[in-house]
Amino acid sequence: MPSSPRTPRTPSVPPLPPTAVVRALRAAGCVFAEDEAELILSTARTPDEAAAMVERRVSGLPLEQVLGWAEFHGLRVTVEPGVFVPRRRTEFLVDQALAQGPDATVVVDLCCGSGAVGAALAAALDGIEVHAADIDPVAVRCARRNLAAAGGHVHTGDLFDALPACLRGRVGILTANVPYVPSAEVGLLPAEARDHEPLAALDGGADGLDLLRRVAAAAPEWLAPGGCLLSETSERQAPAAVEAFGRAGLSTRMAVSRELSAQVVIGVRPAR
Incomplete structure (x- = not known):
């Protein structure tokens, strides 16, 4: 009996190397590139999402708006695009x-x-x-x-x-x-x-x-x-x-x- 045709698999996107993220952020002028890279990679749910987040950060979007949240007084506060980012001070x-x-x-x-x-x-x-x-x-x-x-x-x-x-x-x-x-x-x-x-x-x-x-x-x-x-x-x-x-x-x-x-x-x- 002939075998049924297999559904083609969508090629998986390989994870972004942390070193590549750090290099991209540093080239864009991010002073704390290593810390930002860690936050982006730990927040992103997929490699595609991580790449998009890096692109938005490199374009100048505030890190908190890229992540969608900010640490503030022990809380993780949602920060949407176009909203004032809470300052640590x-x-x-x-x-x-x-x-x-x-x-x-x-x-x-x-x-x-x-x-x-x-x-x-x-x-x-x-x-x-x-x-x-x-x-x-x-x-x-x-x-x-x-x-x-x-x-x-x-x-x-x-x-x-x-x-x-x-x-x-x-x-x-x-x-x-x-x-x-x-x-x-x-x-x-x-x-x-x-x-x-x-x-x-x-x-x-x-x-x-x-x-x-x-x-x-x-x-x-x-x-x-x-x-x-x-x-x-x-x-x-x-x-x-x-x-x-x-x-x-x-x-x-x-x-x-x-x-x-x-x-x-x-x-x-x-x-x-």
Whole structure:
């Protein structure tokens, strides 16, 4: 009896040699080529996917957008293309929020981007009610993925306009990692940020503090008595940021991490 014809096999793509990946990344200017190669090869599910990821990274896409995730405060946070990549220095803002408001029951993350800050706070504080907001629908979609496990609520809109009115006077921790790059300096940013992250997540206006001032001015009516507002800024902008918080009636101080090159301005609504 004649044998049945065999289905032709699709040729398998051989795994990418790590050395070849490192060479390609190094040629593209990636300073930590070995580390990036390891992350790409361990994340990719197939050789074809690995090759595509290397190609995207070589073209200049941020590593976190290539991988689809970023490590942030002990979490693996989803990062979609076109969404602001959470910076390691912002982990310091999370630590300061936890130290200032360990008993907070309501947390709001304004200008949330991927929702990394809200997700980190939700992971550290049991049973909190967490809200996040961003003006960018792409960021809102990404944040919903990252806050789903915590039962977080993510809203679309401009700063406080996005939030439900029932939060007024109830917020224990309000984080606002607003854009703070002066408009004239956006063009000086690394190409990864300048070309692949939304301008609205980078440009803070003439002196970089336009949104910070707006947040500070409105924050007291949203904070609970003793609640705190935290926002990241640069060392050069710190005095003006502190002044803006003070004008809003908040008890204000700066927290600085030299190791992470991070400056966080912290304002507390008086308890009475």
